[in-house]
Amino acid sequence: MSRICEEIGKIHKNTRHRVKDDEKSQIYQIICLEPGITRKTIVKKLNLRPTSVSNMVSELINQNLVIEGEVKNEGKAGRPEISLSANYNVSVCIAVYVLSKYLKAVVVNLIGDVLFENEIYVPEEITNDELMTRLVGIINPLKNQIPAASKLLGVGLSFTGSINRISQKLMNEVRWSNIQRLSLKDLRDIVGCEMTILPSLEAQLAHLLLEVPSYRKGGTLLYHWGYGIGASYAKNGHIITSTPGYVMEIGHIPFDSSNTIRCKCGRIGCLEATASIWALQQQLKDQYPDFPEDENELSRYLINIKLADSPIMKYAVESIANSLAILHEILFPDRIIFLSSFTVNPRLFADVKEKFLENISLSMHKNTELIPLSPEFRGEVFGSTYGLFHKFLREQLIAAN
Ligand SMILES: [Zn+2]
Numbered sequence: 394m395s396r397i398c399e400e401i402g403k404i405h406k407n408t409r410h411r412v413k414d415d416e417k418s419q420i421y422q423i424i425c426l427e428p429g430i431t432r433k434t435i436v437k438k439l440n441l442r443p444t445s446v447s448n449m450v451s452e453l454i455n456q457n458l459v460i461e462g463e464v465k466n467e468g469k470a471g472r473p474e475i476s477l478s479a480n481y482n483v484s485v486c487i488a489v490y491v492l493s494k495y496l497k498a499v500v501v502n503l504i505g506d507v508l509f510e511n512e513i514y515v516p517e518e519i520t521n522d523e524l525m526t527r528l529v530g531i532i533n534p535l536k537n538q539i540p541a542a543s544k545l546l547g548v549g550l551s552f553t554g555s556i557n558r559i560s561q562k563l564m565n566e567v568r569w570s571n572i573q574r575l576s577l578k579d580l581r582d583i584v585g586c587e588m589t590i591l592p593s594l595e596a597q598l599a600h601l602l603l604e605v606p607s608y609r610k611g612g613t614l615l616y617h618w619g620y621g622i623g624a625s626y627a628k629n630g631h632i633i634t635s636t637p638g639y640v641m642e643i644g645h646i647p648f649d650s651s652n653t654i655r656c657k658c659g660r661i662g663c664l665e666a667t668a669s670i671w672a673l674q675q676q677l678k679d680q681y682p683d684f685p686e687d688e689n690e691l692s693r694y695l696i697n698i699k700l701a702d703s704p705i706m707k708y709a710v711e712s713i714a715n716s717l718a719i720l721h722e723i724l725f726p727d728r729i730i731f732l733s734s735f736t737v738n739p740r741l742f743a744d745v746k747e748k749f750l751e752n753i754s755l756s757m758h759k760n761t762e763l764i765p766l767s768p769e770f771r772g773e774v775f776g777s778t779y780g781l782f783h784k785f786l787r788e789q790l791i792a793a794n
Contacts, residue, residue: 397503397779398479401418401790402419404783404787405791411792413445413449413792414792416439416441416792417453417790417791420439420453421459423438423439424479425479428477429477429478430477431474432446435450452793457480457542458483460478460480461476461477462477479503481502482502482503482542482543483503484502484543484545484546484785485501485502485508485539485545486500486501486548486778486781487500487535487536487549488501488548488550488551488773488777489528489531489532489551489777490552490771490774490777492620492688493620493689494569494686494687495513496515496527496528498512498531498535500535500538501778503782503786505774507774509535509539510535517569518570518571519569519571519572521572529580529584532584544785545586546586546587546781546782546785547778548584548586549588549591549596550580550588550590550591551591551593551596552566552577552591552593553566553568553620553621553623554567555639555642556590556591557637558590558634558636559637559638560574560576561578562577564639567645567665568657570657577590591773591776592639594615594625595625595640595776596777597615597617597625597772597776598613598615598625598626598627598632598730598776599772600772600775600779601613601615602627602630603775608728610629611629611727611728612627612724612728613627613726614720614724614726614730615730615732616731616732617733619669619732619733619768620670622664622665623641623642623643624720626640626720626724643716644665644669645658645663645664645665646663647664648664648712648715649667652666654672657671664712664716667708668710668713670686670734672709673709677703677705677706681700689769691734691768692768692769695735695741696737696738700741701738701744706741707744710744710748711748714744714745714746715748715752717729717731717745717749718749718753721757721761727760728761728762729761729762730764730766731764732768733766736768737768742765746763749763
């Protein structure tokens, strides 16, 4: 059950609304939380008038948000009591995201169930026009698969690389180095539907903040060690952003002046140039020729190999831990969510943690949680589409009568 259903009863909070709008959202919420509930039970549980419940349920059925099921008191005296359940496929969104060098797209319903999916490999040398063609080519076939009874609300696009919020351009993306100032506004026009555009780590953190209420208290840092390296941070549930939109480009900061490796961004000695998956693949290719660049494949690969003693890996672990400690000393987060394929190897995760703790003040050891996140976590799917679903439901849950 998605958090959206658990909080739907308060969807009108902080907006101008009437008591009956709250009642409608509470009725919808109880149907989501207790599938099979009847009108009679809703009246009892919410302490509302039977006519109000009856009218609101009729509205919800007409809007296709709720569907009627079996008769619960068949053969018994009295009015028939019909079970009610939510129709989560009433509206869907397409979420587009990046994983290693793949563009992935999924159709998700109101509670985040994936109904259809599509993916496409994007070669390193791709140009702006070719990437645009691929983006359209991954979205449009999914649009055609959506059943007529489901309303497409829009596309949630979460992208790695630097997104300028003001110009809505993908400024650059080191995994596709020819990409410069790709207009995502143009993509919206071509696809012809509403689109929300978020940096990948921001969409992932947005999802975590929605799903785990305790993460909305204090500081939460999300750190990603993968094909790229980056972070995002929220204080009391609010994600920090900059005016253009980029934050915490931690992967492109040189931490070690003796490091002379050129990064894909063109600078020398960036953290990504030694510790990212693409850099490790290059450095380890003699010893581990099949070291994968795909994050999901890597997490499966790491289960079977002992990598922690490799000097290249040790240096990478140390660099990651140092960058994490620097972010910690700047932000003092209450928790760090650590998203990485490397966490499947307990020794590697323990080494990162040990080196990290060595580099922060002793008094903070007990106050900072380092929480590993499953490498197959795809929070950006719901994080990038939540706003579209929320807007739809807020409009739908305004009572007509
Ligand atoms: Zn760089």
